[in-house]
Amino acid sequence: MDTAKQLRDKIAAGEVQSVDAVQAVFDRIEKIEPNIGAYLSLCKEQALEKAKQVDAKIASGESVGALAGVPVGVKDNMCTDFVATTCGSKMLEKFNAPYNAHVVEKLRAADAVIVGKCNLDEFAMGSSTENSALKQTVNPWDTTRVPGGSSGGSAAAVAAGLCSVSLGSDTGGSIRQPASFCGVVGLKPTYGRVSRYGLVAYGSSLDQIGPLARNVTDAALTLNVIAGHDERDSTSISEADAPLKDYLTDLESPIEGLKIAVVPALNDAADAAVRAATQAALEIYQSLGAEIIEIEMPHFDYAISTYYVIATAEASGNLARYDGVHYGHRSPDAENYVEVYSKSRSEAFGTEVKRRIMLGTYALSSGYYDAYYLKALKVRNLIRQDFTNAFKQADCLMLPVSPTTAFKIGEKTDDPLQMYLADVYTIAVNLAGVPGISVPCGFDEKNLPIGLQIVSEPFSEDKLLRIARMYEKETDWHTKKPPL
Amino acid sequence: MDLQYKIIVGLEIHVHLATRTKIFCGCELAYGDTANTHTCPVCLGMPGSLPVMNKKALEYSILTGLALNCKIAPFTKWDRKSYYYPDLPKNYQISQYDLPFSEHGYIEIPLADGTTKKIRITRAHLEEDAGKNTHTLGNFSAIDLNRAGTPLLEIVTEPDMNSAEEVGALARELQRIVRYLGVSEADMQKGHMRFEPNINLHITRDGQIFKTPISEVKNLNSFRAVERSIAYEARRQYQEFVETGKTMQMGNKATYGWDDDNQMTVLQREKEEAHDYRYFPDPDLVPVKVDADWLGEIKSRLCELPSQMQQRFVSEYGLSNYDAGVLTADRATAGFFDKTVKLGATVKRVCNLLTQTGLKLAKEKGVPVDQLNITDEALADLAKMADVGDVSASAATTIFEMMAESGENPKKIAEEKNLIQKSDSGEIETLIDQVIAENPKAVEDAKNNPKKAKKSAGFLMGQVMQKSKGQANPKVVSQILNKKLNA
Structure with missing residues (x-):
């Protein structure tokens, strides 16, 4: 199967019709999707219509966008005005947004063909997509296992060939971890690189949209399309402060004299297979001339606690608007407006969402604010400092994405704390706002994919992608297909 | 009333700023338009929408802060104030909590005896207004979100006022100031200004001072209601103290509304609810740095304030305080008067022409007095003609009215209409x-x-x-x- 880049180039050259490529994807969806459950909704008609338009454009000699005719999946927490935006929640199950998210506009402007909306943990809260109130997505490599989360649908769709690339969102690892579990590439850009306008907020200071792709090149291609300043998002960086780059230009050039930082103290948390795969990847970099230096990140251990205060505090505010008054689920049994709130929210939010709203509300409550929220902000600064120090000594940091490979469906649902702890390697990256990527780096004894995480300094996605590509060129992990 | 007492009042004032668009989105401000026609995903609080600060709203606020002698913070930020109410689409209001853009100012209010009194300003901050709930549909309530997101300047004073008249004076003076600055129309009928006085009494009995429980009267939107509610509360609190001896305690601040039909305050909440608004910095907005350059630029837009102008008209032009007050009621009249007098016409003549004829005409036409089709030069010419006796005082009035109609110069009108006096x-x-x-x-x-x-x-x-x-x-x-x- 072609990569997104290959497909786009063939379509643009007139060798392949987008309509045929999109039809092929829908044929595959028809066959495989019932076993995977990657999509919450499909937009076949609009997709084929768009594909026709792209083909017509090409036939008439018009220039086409960077993702011309390429089938793309979009996580269902990004607003679309042509199909429901559910966030995997009963609350928004029938919600049709009146506008398109910035990234959706960007995809369409690049002539991408949006295939459907991908499943996720409800409001992006979770690490297994088991928290979706609407569907269970499974791991294409082992359908008894989770695809990871919260962008589990986006990762599974790419891994199973149900689209060429997809968009996910990453608040604490929600792109990188499912990418790792499903054996695809997942990039979380620097906070502020991609506009959040139209991304349904979970933890506003942490959320960032990024691509899931079959290889590093496709991730770079997709980032080219979605990155850039948007005046509708005040936290989106101006291009004067962080110039946009063409992430494909120098992608094939290795970084000379690459210095990689590792944190030995962190390795203990990972399974043997994950440790071995990470070590083997480092050795490949060494063979390419990279230097490995061992560093300490003293505040890394506090990342999970810090995250679960900040993210939930922000979530408690962000999710307050789902009250049954203006849109979304409204309880039919409410007798007065206070009951409209309490019953609608009780009925339509899932357990994990409720848990996080409660946590965040508690952390912000009078008398607890200083001890929790304010302290978490302070620790966040220390964690950020750890990363700044690391990047003074090295070009990047390498570590596992997840301590384990994909776990069994239902295995951790009774123990939310265990689920939280599994995010140990990814969460600090969001707190620091730096970019991180997961690239396939091997399989465990059960033939489940393992991801290598590479992290670099803010707005250095170009370098990060080149470092990832150096490794990818030397290995064939990314070419492996799940046994479907 | 037999016991000696002193009224203590502090005010919270909300002022709608006259920006073209809302504070965090591009919707135009519109009063009285069809419900929910000035809304967008941002002010509707739709999922995924994000606020972007209207710079003008902050500039208007800073300008007002400067006029109120406040310290302007070099760094200010936005906070979320959480509470559930149907007219608040996000169920949090974007406001400013611990780092308001300005603090520690004062306003000088004119008193009846011609002196002024300094009232301290605690702080002024900027926030978004909510929408409006209406309950005229029987079983249903309706929500109009046209107003949601209107920039709202909240000004809080210290409890420095000691009578209903002083509070009225402050309210009117503030209205005059924001109109001078051009930051608000301050139209009370459109709800551009809302007042919430906090009132109690310090009663002396047996040489001891007793403080009555504080009443907060919510949402007053006329000067008269402000003054009357304070006078009413003073009487009510005095009576209550005499009957019950109840004094101010932690948490016994009560909230009242004003019943205009019956001219009385109505109890809304007996005890101050332990509101927990769970303020925290809004992660969707970036903090604002107000640097010296920007502040300087805003400062340069500061004009002479009405009270200063009024005093100057008295001292420089020898006007009575009353006439100076009438002329400085709005900036257009004051500026027009000032310019005309500076062109050499006599003060009294210009004052009479403006206050007796100009303001009447302006009111009829619904325009400021400087937009009557009459330039300051033309008015000065007319005044001078009257001064030297070329036209009589009554002819001057007639000519003024004709000038407003035709825009012609006074001499031409006087000649054409044979209004020139013979002095040979x-x-x-x-x-x-x-x-x-x-x-x-x-x-x-x-x-x-x-x-x-x-x-x-x-x-x-x-x-x-x-x-x-x-x-x-x-x-x-x-x-x-x-x-x-x-x-």
């Missing part, structure tokens, strides 16, 4: 001599009959004016006539 003493003397010759009886009476002298002189004066077809300068006529009669 030779010509006038000839007329007087004729009248004297034609009316020997009246001349005799005027000269020698003390009972009829005044009336006869008046008659002769009238005859002269009639002969001149009203164009003779009465001052000159009376001078010459008197000389001749007394000769």
Whole structure:
């Protein structure tokens, strides 16, 4: 199967019709999707219509966008005005947004063909997509296992060939971890690189949209399309402060004299297979001339606690608007407006969402604010400092994405704390706002994919992608297909 | 009332800023339009929408802060204030909590005796207004979100006011200031200004001071309601103290509304609820740095404030405090007056023309007085013509009205309409001599009959004016006539 880049180039050259490529994807969806459950909704008609338009454009000699005719999946927490935006929640199950998210506009402007909306943990809260109130997505490599989360649908769709690339969102690892579990590439850009306008907020200071792709090149291609300043998002960086780059230009050039930082103290948390795969990847970099230096990140251990205060505090505010008054689920049994709130929210939010709203509300409550929220902000600064120090000594940091490979469906649902702890390697990256990527780096004894995480300094996605590509060129992990 | 007491009042004031668009989105501000026609995903609080600060709203706020002598913070930020209410689409209000853009100022309010009093300003911060719930649909309530996201400046004073009149004076002075600055229309009927006084009494009994529980009266939108509610509360609290001896305790601040029909306050909440708004910094907005350059730029837009102008009109132009007050009620009138006088017309003349004719015309036409089609030069010319006697005072009024109609210069109008007074003493003397010759009886009476002298002189004066077809300068006529009669 072609990569997104290959497909786009063939379509643009007139060798392949987008309509045929999109039809092929829908044929595959028809066959495989019932076993995977990657999509919450499909937009076949609009997709084929768009594909026709792209083909017509090409036939008439018009220039086409960077993702011309390429089938793309979009996580269902990004607003679309042509199909429901559910966030995997009963609350928004029938919600049709009146506008398109910035990234959706960007995809369409690049002539991408949006295939459907991908499943996720409800409001992006979770690490297994088991928290979706609407569907269970499974791991294409082992359908008894989770695809990871919260962008589990986006990762599974790419891994199973149900689209060429997809968009996910990453608040604490929600792109990188499912990418790792499903054996695809997942990039979380620097906070502020991609506009959040139209991304349904979970933890506003942490959320960032990024691509899931079959290889590093496709991730770079997709980032080219979605990155850039948007005046509708005040936290989106101006291009004067962080110039946009063409992430494909120098992608094939290795970084000379690459210095990689590792944190030995962190390795203990990972399974043997994950440790071995990470070590083997480092050795490949060494063979390419990279230097490995061992560093300490003293505040890394506090990342999970810090995250679960900040993210939930922000979530408690962000999710307050789902009250049954203006849109979304409204309880039919409410007798007065206070009951409209309490019953609608009780009925339509899932357990994990409720848990996080409660946590965040508690952390912000009078008398607890200083001890929790304010302290978490302070620790966040220390964690950020750890990363700044690391990047003074090295070009990047390498570590596992997840301590384990994909776990069994239902295995951790009774123990939310265990689920939280599994995010140990990814969460600090969001707190620091730096970019991180997961690239396939091997399989465990059960033939489940393992991801290598590479992290670099803010707005250095170009370098990060080149470092990832150096490794990818030397290995064939990314070419492996799940046994479907 | 037998016991001595002192009224203590602090105010919270909400002022709608007159920006073109809302504070965090591009929707235009519109009053009284069809419900929910000025809304977008941002002010509707739709999933995924994000606020972007309207810079103008902050600039207007800072300008007001400067006029209120406040310290402007070099760094200010936005916070979320959480509470659930149907007119608040996000169920949090974007406001400013611990780092408001300004603090520690004061406003000088004019008192009835002509002196002023300084009222301290605790802080002023900027926030978004909520929408409006209406309950006119029977079983249903309706929500109009046109107002949601209107920039709202909240000003909090210290409890420095000691009478309903002082609070009224502050309210009016603040209205005058924000209008001068052009940051708000401050139209009370449109709800551009809302007041919430906190009132209690310090009552002296047996040499001891007792403080009554504080009442907060919510959402007052007229000066009269502000003054009357305070007067009412003072009486009510006094009575309550006499009957129950209840004094201020932690948490016994009560909330009242104002019932305008029955002219009384109505209890809404007995005890101050332990509100926990769970303020925290809004992660969707970046903190704002107000650097010296920007602040300087805003400062340069600061104009002479109404109270300063009023004082100057008294000291520099010798106007009465009353006239100066009328002229400085709005910036257009004050500026127009000031410019006209500086062109050399006499103060009293310009003042009369403006206050007696100009403001009336302006009100009729619904425009500021400086937009009556009359330039300051033209008005100065008219005033000067009246000053030297080229036109009479009543003709000046007529000419003023005609100028407003046609935009013509006063001289041309006066000539065309034959309103120029004749002041040529030779010509006038000839007329007087004729009248004297034609009316020997009246001349005799005027000269020698003390009972009829005044009336006869008046008659002769009238005859002269009639002969001149009203164009003779009465001052000159009376001078010459008197000389001749007394000769």
